[in-house]
Amino acid sequence: MTLTFEEQSSDLYSSPYLVDYYDLVAPNSRSVDDASFYWEVYQKLFALRSPTPEDPFVILDVGTGTGRVLHGLESNAINSECVDNAQHMLDKAEMITTGILKNCVSWVHGSALNLREVMDARKHQKVDLLIFSIGSISHLYESGQPEEFLNQASKVLRPRTGRAYVSIYDGSLLNPNKKIAFHQPQGVSELKSAVFASIVYRESDHRGELEGNVKFLKFELEVVDSDNQSVVETNHISMKMRQWLDDELILLSSETDACFVESVRGAHETFYVFKAIETGSE
Numbered sequence: 625m626t627l628t629f630e631e632q633s634s635d636l637y638s639s640p641y642l643v644d645y646y647d648l649v650a651p652n653s654r655s656v657d658d659a660s661f662y663w664e665v666y667q668k669l670f671a672l673r674s675p676t677p678e679d680p681f682v683i684l685d686v687g688t689g690t691g692r693v694l695h696g697l698e699s700n701a702i703n704s705e706c707v708d709n710a711q712h713m714l715d716k717a718e719m720i721t722t723g724i725l726k727n728c729v730s731w732v733h734g735s736a737l738n739l740r741e742v743m744d745a746r747k748h749q750k751v752d753l754l755i756f757s758i759g760s761i762s763h764l765y766e767s768g769q770p771e772e773f774l775n776q777a778s779k780v781l782r783p784r785t786g787r788a789y790v791s792i793y794d795g796s797l798l799n800p801n802k803k804i805a806f807h808q809p810q811g812v813s814e815l816k817s818a819v820f821a822s823i824v825y826r827e828s829d830h831r832g833e834l835e836g837n838v839k840f841l842k843f844e845l846e847v848v849d850s851d852n853q854s855v856v857e858t859n860h861i862s863m864k865m866r867q868w869l870d871d872e873l874i875l876l877s878s879e880t881d882a883c884f885v886e887s888v889r890g891a892h893e894t895f896y897v898f899k900a901i902e903t904g905s906e
């Protein structure tokens with residue numbers, strides 16, 4: 625066996641192979657079925673004002689990944705800014721984007737904690753619909769980060785009508801009465817790449833620990849060329865994900881410039897809806 629020439633400790637988003645693996649194992653639009661929900665929200669918000677070519681309806685998809693949510697919208701000729709802090713995810717998103725969406729979507733490298741800067745550099749700066757999908761806010765595990773995200777969101781939302789839809793995934797709920805279940809496949813499991821010929825992904829040694837409200841997820845992921853069994857890349861996956869108490873986000877938001885509007889139950893998640901606090905000067 626030829627030994628590895630790439631060995632890294634990483635999250636799931638930091639190489640083209642990892643992006644491919646993520647798309648194989650992550651919830652997809654069929655399993656989550658949030659696209660129809662966001663499409664309805666879009667139609668409802670669109671009806672609240674009369675967008676013009678000079679001042680179009682703008683979607684900001686935060687933590688867009690490979691663009692799953694945008695690609696899933698029923699009609700996608702919507703001016704969309706798609707932000708992620710993982711360039712490899714954005715590269716794949718751009719590569720798989722076709723048709724009319726190509727002309728109205730921008731794939732922007734940036735942080736959920738710096739949305740003001742992201743939008744300041746865009747042509748249309750006010751956001752009608754901000755989406756932070758499938759529990760991705762759990763990536764903001766450091767103390768104060770979810771609050772900073774909400775502050776940033778309220779800076780870029782269109783006053784009065786703009787809305788942020790923030791998903792908390794059921795699987796990331798802390799319930800002191802229940803044992804937390806971790807997804808820990810036994811032994812070694814193997815998955816065939818959908819993109820790279822002859823590549824398989826071997827995952828093993830799943831570990832999960834909970835420390836306070838942070839879940840530590842670790843496993844080993846080898847990228848193997850099945851033609852000659854050589855290891856192309858070895859990844860020591862290590863991720864920290866924030867866990868939540870029921871409706872904790874509402875409580876946190878009371879310390880921010882985001883104003884809680886409502887929560888909506890989805891099949892596997894709760895969508896928390898926020899608008900910018902009205903200052904009276906708008």
Ligand SMILES: C[S@@+](CC[C@H](N)C(=O)[O-])C[C@H]1O[C@@H](n2cnc3c(N)ncnc32)[C@H](O)[C@@H]1O
Nearest residue numbers: 637687688689692708709710735736757760763
């Ligand atoms: C679970 S994936 C969700 C991808 C996509 N939105 C979806 O629904 O399929 C989370 C994404 O959030 C991105 N992410 C994590 N922390 C971020 C941050 N601070 N700012 C921007 N994006 C972030 C990751 O790179 C990853 O692409």
